[in-house]
Amino acid sequence: MAPTPNWLRRRGARPEAASDALWDICPHCNERLYKKDLAELLWVCPKCGHNFRISALDRISLLADGDFREVAEDLMTGDPLQWTDRVSYVTKTAGDRTKSGLMEAILTGFCAIDGVAVGLGVMDFAFRGGTMGSVVGEKVTLLIEECGRRRLPAVVVCASGGARMEEGMVALMQMAKTSAAVARFAELGLPFITVLTDPTTGGVSASYGFQADVIIAESGAAIGFAGRRVIDQTIRQKLPDGFQSSEFLLEHGQVDMVVRRADLKPTLGRVLRFFAARLAAVPA
Amino acid sequence: MAPTPNWLRRRGARPEAASDALWDICPHCNERLYKKDLAELLWVCPKCGHNFRISALDRISLLADGDFREVAEDLMTGDPLQWTDRVSYVTKTAGDRTKSGLMEAILTGFCAIDGVAVGLGVMDFAFRGGTMGSVVGEKVTLLIEECGRRRLPAVVVCASGGARMEEGMVALMQMAKTSAAVARFAELGLPFITVLTDPTTGGVSASYGFQADVIIAESGAAIGFAGRRVIDQTIRQKLPDGFQSSEFLLEHGQVDMVVRRADLKPTLGRVLRFFAARLAAVPA
Amino acid sequence: MNVIVELEKPLLELESKIEGLKRLNETQRVDFSVEIRALEAKANQLKAEIFGNLTPWQRVHLARHPRRPLALDYITALDGFTELHGDRTFRDDPAIVAGFAYLSGMPVYVLGEQKGRDTKENLYRNFGMPHPEGYRKAQRIMKLAEKFRRPLLTFVDTPGAYPGIGAEERGQSQAIAACLQLLAGLRTPIVVNVTGEGGSGGALGIALGDHIIMLQHAWYSVASPEAAASILWSDATKADEAAKRLRLTSEELSEFGIIDEVVAEPLGGAHHDTQDVIRRILDADKRAVRRLMRLPTDELIDRRYEKYRKIGAHTELLHGRAAR
């Protein structure tokens, strides 16, 4: 396993291990995999190529060259609806914080990817299914605004079940807020790139997820607007093979490329170098 | 029959009657129709509603309120390819001039439609199948440029078999020339409206025909990129019902509305009044 | 079954009895005016009992009432509505109507999510659930509004964007996302009317604007109560529970600052006086458009940005921004 990067050591918080088991089972091919090996394998099943869902921390380790300077790290959600069902929203998010080692479903900050300075946001499915509430919307907006001020490309790695129910319309409005930030950023002529990972649906796919100049899908991810269950219940007919997979979206013209996890960093580097290159730097 | 308008009497030239027959046969329902009645009926079959193809002169009579001040009326095509097959291109166009009473496949000028001042171009299928060569391209471009200078809406009624073979690439380049004129006109924030009549295909549909802010199709027209014969020969399978009809295009989202000939002038008037109204004229 | 339609039944019976007596009163010699007044008093009392204290879930049903005014009822009440069709790419989506009209003489572009009145019409309109091509037609209209500097009026009434195979294949997410980006930067005033159901992203796709008006008994939510119950508790029958928790009523959304103006409905809902409700909505639109048209465009866009920029609920804020 790779040594823990400085920024991560500094950060302190680490997620609790989900279980003490030494082995993980690949949900795709049922292969038994030794947990300690998985990090070396980039959390990709060596037998079938299935990408395990990974934490935002691990994703940043995979992408950032060295240091990752986190911003807005203390932002914590309120409870606008005073939500309670079986347990209160406050209790739920407190649990997620402990479990994930994160304050919220996204980490944002600044780093270099393959040598290119960027603003980077990475969502984490382990926190409320990566849903977008106030904090995700605010952090994405702050990141894009700050990229605008620093004239840096913005990159967001998406993993989200959509808008967060427990924040109601305040959550839905984060789609509008982030869209407005993207619209301003686009007018500055700066590049915005998203990476859609498993799963990217609902309010995140229908806002900044699909507003980027270049949209990269990680292989084998489920990407769509409506969840499969909702579609099943609505149309009650067999879904096509590979429906809502990254590869399906590529064929249907929705994403620019499908990239394997191992190729993600060099691919992002290639794209960023092109989009970030200044015309002035070009030999005449 | 309506009295001949002044502009038309002034114009002098009239097409030769295609035949001396007193009767026309509706190509759609085979109804025998007394020719003298057809003008009163707006050249629409009273039995089945089929729109007979009509001359540019008749179309202008249908649309213009009163006077139509023709421009670029003397523009005559050259013979850039020195084309000859069974007969020379020069002979062909000379024949078309006599037969149609027109110098070329389009008339352009200025008039009012339902009270709104516009630049109006009307194509005529009787001249080389309404094909676009140098003169059609030039006259459309001049009309749009002049509308830009006068800050008037531009309306073009299309009827065309596409680019004119006998002018080769000079004809194809008219697509580029007219597109450039439309692009400039659009940047001025002025409205451009096209009416697609039977038939509108090829180089005209793939340039200014489909570049308008509002696209109106006359009912029952054949509209498309490729001709039916070409498609038949390429795919060798049954074409869907109503393929390439105005109504088919409406369903497929390609045109804003399908309008019967009798409704065309009031509809154009309604659209033009809206698009031509100055915000300044609005009560606060 | 619509719970409001059920609740209304005794009231409708009573009202039809009153009508009958009134007809008798006119045609017969006997005077029933005392009985009529008594029955009318009873009807008013019944109305107050039924509608005076509706639960959020009942109000959701009020917003779905089969006689509630639909988008086209408002749109055709404008002068000279002319419909424009198609996305220029794939299909004309009847679940979104688009075009132009005059609001008290002012040229405006309009967009509305349109349901049907009966089964046949609902199949044609896909129950007001747009496909991506509907949102792409909407984008075309938004761009026209910007190009010709006319205000854009939208009427929101959808259970949600359609969740189907074709919709996913043709990029429902992308279509809505593109609407949002376009609306956020659109250099012309945008006035939004949430008149019926405001179902999630499918509603928001045409609901990002400068001034958001909501009818009193419309609902607007991050998810329909059924969907939320299904997502949260895997049990769509708990929709009434979800309706309560989601804070989807006009009063609550006003408090959150998400809705700018609530237009009152008559007791019993908009369908009890459709013409009056339409007039109130269009009056509100007129006031909003006139006010917004006085703003310089850059200021309009800046205010729109700030309007959405400040929505959120978080406790530790960067840059000293005040938390909700």
Place this chain on the structure above:
Amino acid sequence: MNVIVELEKPLLELESKIEGLKRLNETQRVDFSVEIRALEAKANQLKAEIFGNLTPWQRVHLARHPRRPLALDYITALDGFTELHGDRTFRDDPAIVAGFAYLSGMPVYVLGEQKGRDTKENLYRNFGMPHPEGYRKAQRIMKLAEKFRRPLLTFVDTPGAYPGIGAEERGQSQAIAACLQLLAGLRTPIVVNVTGEGGSGGALGIALGDHIIMLQHAWYSVASPEAAASILWSDATKADEAAKRLRLTSEELSEFGIIDEVVAEPLGGAHHDTQDVIRRILDADKRAVRRLMRLPTDELIDRRYEKYRKIGAHTELLHGRAAR
């Protein structure tokens, strides 16, 4: 059957004989160099005979030669080509490839109409005949080029836009028309390379630009010779006749001022020295891009307008404009 492939056969036999002798020369003691020289002289003579005086119709076949370099051969010869996919609406069309790359260190966007090398690949690429979604993907790339102020390079090689049911349903006309309008006003330099077949509107859709380069034996025409013969004489077999009349060769189009620069091919066509031809094309691109990038954008757009504005052949001109 490709007539050039037929014509080439004796030449290829001779060349393979020469190759055989050369191998013998290296491995055996006997010296065949005299014989080799004699055969080489004969081969050159044969080549000159075959290719020295091709008819337009034969040149059309040269442009369709199965070994002729295709769009991706040029594009992948650029540095760091990265392909971008999809129209964000309906489908990724493999008949148009799109992406970005570096031309001698300069970041450029690229578009190309791409045929296949074999049947399987041709079915995938639809023989280089784009659908509307291909032109819509192209529009996406054009907008990126404008947004990020990078030059756009296009490689034209198509028999034409696809004439099929789906293509018509999804608006082939609209898709090409939108490309033309976008290219006409695109605020970044556009360099076009017609490298193979320039089939009508399907070619023009990505061929409106500031500097139009054409390979010597490419063809570019208002219609393919077959289509023109069919349209004019209802007889596609008269394609050779049409090819002659249409003036579709690089020399003729240069004279008309429609092509700005012709890049020479080796005797026998581009496939006789693919690497050299690619290098020549990219050199021409580089010169053009560098020159165009020095122009202020407004001047670039004005010049582009004038470039097309003046194409035409008419005898009575308004405003005293000179006739061709």
